[in-house]
Amino acid sequence: MVAEGDEAGLLSRRQSLWLTGAGLSLIAVCYGLARFAYGLFVPVFRAEFALDAGTAGAIASGSYVSYCLAIIASTILTPRFGGRAVAVAAGMTATAGVLIVAAAPTAGVLAVGVLIAGSSTGVASPPLAHAVAHTVPAPMRNRTQTVINAGTGIGVAVAGPIALLTHEHWRVAWVLFAIICALATLWAAFVVPSGPVNRSGATTADALIPRPLLPTGSGRLLTAAALMGAASSAMWTFGRDLLVSTGGMSESASSIAWVFLGAFGVLGAAAGDLSRCFGIRASWVTTMLVMGLATGLLAAYPGIVAVAWLASAAFGAAYIALTGLLLIGGTEVYTQAPAAGVGLAFLVIALGQAAGAPVMGALSASAGPFIAFIAAAAVAAIGAFIRPVVRRP
Template identity: 60%
Template sequence: MSRTIDPGGLLDASARWRLTAAGVCLIAACYGMARFAYGMFVPVFREEFGLDSTTSGAIASGSFLSYCVAIVAASLLTPRFGARIVAVAAGAVAVLGTLVIAAAPNVTVLAIGVLVAGSSTGIASPPLAHAVARTVIERDRSRTQTVVNAGTGIGVAVAGPIALLAQDHWRLAWVAFAVTCALVTAWAAASVPAARGASDDASFLPVPLLPVGSGRLILAAAAAGLASAAVWTLGREVLVTDGGLGETRSLVAWIILGCFGVVGAAAGDLIRRLGLRGAWLATMLAMAGGTALLGSFPDLLGVAWFAAAAFGASYIAVSGVLLLWGTEVYPEDPAAGVGLAFLVLALGQAGGSLLVGALAEAGAQFAFLTAAAVAVAGTLVRPRA
């Protein structure tokens, strides 16, 4: 296993890079392929399985539910069983889910595969955040956390072109996703340290369920979830229906969103320059701007693609800020802090999806501007000084 530079378990430079690279790839595989790729293949699934909008939406909601259950379980299990075991479990679940989707003979099996694959994302984030917090030297910790978190953008950027090119051979695409997830899982098994509780053994001190500062974290994560729901829920639909961009150009917008999501890796450096409060303000305002632009000018290709880029970069950065915020609120149990932040973020997105769906009846632009306003309001909730 990885060498360390002191008895406390801090990794040397080479081991840190291996952990970072493996973490980025695991997040990319679980989020970009196992979870978010479903939305890219919905048009094909509708044709293959006769899905209607209600059924496809119910499957997506089930994926959200499995994510919430998984992230709670991973947050509780990581300090006891160690980061490596839980991270490998995330990859294994992603492999299983993507293989079930690839082999699905009917809509019921497809739904099961999507639920299993979607749960891998909830399992993946807490152990990686815990491993970084326990084994990376303090000066590199924030940057490493946000770089790993930006793996989501890489996954979406890779899955997008595959979805674009493999529409008629979608089963092969999902087999390719499964093989990729398997390779990444093996890498995680070799590169992620055990990193259990504070003393690296199974007996760790319990932490308060809601310590000081957790209330602000919950409100902030809920606001981010509500604000981001418009783009995640209606973004492609608005580009196709209101903007008239078609399936291909709207999917390209999603690829751009994923590519620029990698910029969100700079959230750690942004926090070092502006502090947690300043970074939260900047990234939420940027997300508000991208959301407002996408909803207001979906018919202008250049503006729409720029808005997708701005949203992708800012959303990943926002989630990176929430990740670091969670580890600060729960310094003794980083997995719990990340789990709480990302759970509330997902719950906010679920509630936001219902809200923007209802508001869209009065016009998509109104729904998107409302979401942007929520992001601006969310800047009023800031980390403790």
């Protein structure tokens, strides 16, 4: 097991790398498998459980709502029980939710499984941010945060080939997801440090309500997060369904598009370097515009394989980079409460997605998927100019 660190409470470089690997793996299974794999399987779920676009969007929205509740609970519990305990709870939640999806006999049970699995992402982010902020040396901290955050891309990239290989046997795919979730949970149990723990329950720097609640820069940070979440909801929920139902793309080609989305999402690990070289504001504008362009491109040419793959790759890289920029912003705006800062930023992303998913589903059902995706692209374009402002005290 990784020790808590040196005399100053910081991990060595080797220990920090182990933490990075374990954290990246946990984020990969919670986000890439337990949460976002739902969008990959929307076509087969719609056929299996006779779901229309509105119902599929509502289930996705429920997943985001459960995420919101979970991230609040995780932000409260992390300083009290430590990063390791809450991180392990996240992995166990992901494993349980994925298993429920695998065994779901009805649409109702499917929705319950998706809600539980989706909540694991809310549990995972604050303890990992807490552990990194308090135990990783400062020169490595931002890069460690953004590399761990890029685990989402790896998880999405892993889900694609599994879906392709299992094809119509989707339950087998979700059982495999559960096994991978369990393995990542074990790794986290042995590697993630607890960080500072306050078991007395007294107010700490990582309390649920940081002081001040809205420090300088928080308004723009949270508004940017909300618009980014809403703009991304169309792709995450209906991206593959658009390729199959509207574009007439084959199962293999649409699954490969999902692999590209995840694989290029790993490039989002460069968010820390982007923010250092160009600043968060300039990086945000460029990356949001890329995400909006990718969303619009997929809507315009859903039947052209090369365009779909390119758009998926660009979306994946942009999305992960944007979450990385918000993660850095959350830890820097809320310097005395990094877990609370990350929790608030990611909570607002999910609120944007929870609002966006049913709206995109309703738009798709009434006006067609093209209009829904163009609306999402427009939200991204607007959000590009709501730039997070990070002010260090």
